[in-house]
Amino acid sequence: MVFVFVNTQDPLNSTIVIVLRVLAAIALAGIVVMWFLAARRVRTGGGNPEMIPGPRGESPFSRGYWLIVIAEVVLLFGGLALLRPLGVPGQANVAWVAFVVGVHFIALGPVWKDYSIMVPGAILTVLGIIGFVMAATSALAWVPFVSGVLSGITLLLGCAFFARHIMAATSARGQVSS
Numbered sequence: 001m002v003f004v005f006v007n008t009q010d011p012l013n014s015t016i017v018i019v020l021r022v023l024a025a026i027a028l029a030g031i032v033v034m035w036f037l038a039a040r041r042v043r044t045g046g047g048n049p050e051m052i053p054g055p056r057g058e059s060p061f062s063r064g065y066w067l068i069v070i071a072e073v074v075l076l077f078g079g080l081a082l083l084r085p086l087g088v089p090g091q092a093n094v095a096w097v098a099f100v101v102g103v104h105f106i107a108l109g110p111v112w113k114d115y116s117i118m119v120p121g122a123i124l125t126v127l128g129i130i131g132f133v134m135a136a137t138s139a140l141a142w143v144p145f146v147s148g149v150l151s152g153i154t155l156l157l158g159c160a161f162f163a164r165h166i167m168a169a170t171s172a173r174g175q176v177s178s
Contacts, residue, residue, distance in 0.1 A: 001024045001025060001027070001028040001152065001156065002152070003094075003098075003148050003149065003151050003152025003155060004020055004021060004024035004148075004149050004152035004153065004156070005021055005024065005152075006094075006144075006148065007094055007144035007145065007147075007148025007149045007152065008020045008021055008145075008149055009144060010141065011141045011142065011145075012145060020149060024152060024153075024156060027156045027160060028156065030160065031156070031159045031160050031163045034160075034163035034164065034166070034167050035163050035166070037167060037170075038163065038166040038167050038169075038170045041170035041171065042170055060112060062111065064111035065108065065111055065112075068104055068107045068108060068111065069104075071104075071107075072100055072101070072103075072104040075100045075103075076096075076097060076100050079096050079100065080093055080096060080097075083096060088135065089135050089140055089143075091131075091135060091140050091141070091143040091144055092131065092132060092135035092143060094131065094143060094144050094147045094148040094151075095127075095128045095129075095130075095131025095132045095134075095135060095143055095147040096128065096132075097128070097147075097148075098124045098125075098127050098128035098131060098147040098148065098151040099124070099125055099128025099129060099131075099132070099147075100128070101121075101124050101128075101151070102120075102121045102122065102123070102124030102125030102126070102127070102128055102151075103121065103125055104121070105117050105118060105120055105121025105124065106118045106121040106122060106125065107121075108121070109121070116162075117158075119158070120154050120155060120157075120158035123151075123154045124151050124154060124155070127146060127147050127150050127151050127154070128147055128151075130146055130147065131143045131146050131147030131148075134146060134147075
């Protein structure tokens with residue numbers, strides 16, 4: 001939602017800006033509700049935990065996870081600090097953020113043994129690259145939309161997909177899994 005809120009700006013029409021922000025807020029609220037409902041079902045013993053994505057029987061916050069997060073922070077802030085003196089337009093910053101966040105999700109796939117997380121990661125990586133290419137053209141004003149808003153929509157859709165998947169897994173209470 002933050003990607004959408006921060007990057008909905010000119011050249012977008014003000015009505016479109018409001019609509020995108022409202023839709024992003026509604027999407028986030030729906031995702032949060034689904035996650036809380038799924039967590040409550042899991043706590044009460046409902047569903048088939050084998051259907052829930054992520055590492056089985058281990059913490060998702062492993063050493064590999066933390067190494068990826070540290071690398072992400074270094075790349076994010078280090079890259080942003082390097083872009084300024086190189087004279088890269090400020091609009092390209094969001095392209096860098098989308099690129100690094102995307103690569104972070106791609107790297108998490110093998111660590112979490114859940115390769116589906118790599119799909120939104122690949123989309124964000126591509127949106128970041130497209131934003132960098134656009135930053136060197138007359139389409140510079142659209143970089144925040146392409147690399148920011150579209151990345152935010154991708155993340156919201158990915159979260160909604162996984163939240164819905166977990167809801168389905170936890171609603172299988174009492175059913176025999178095959």
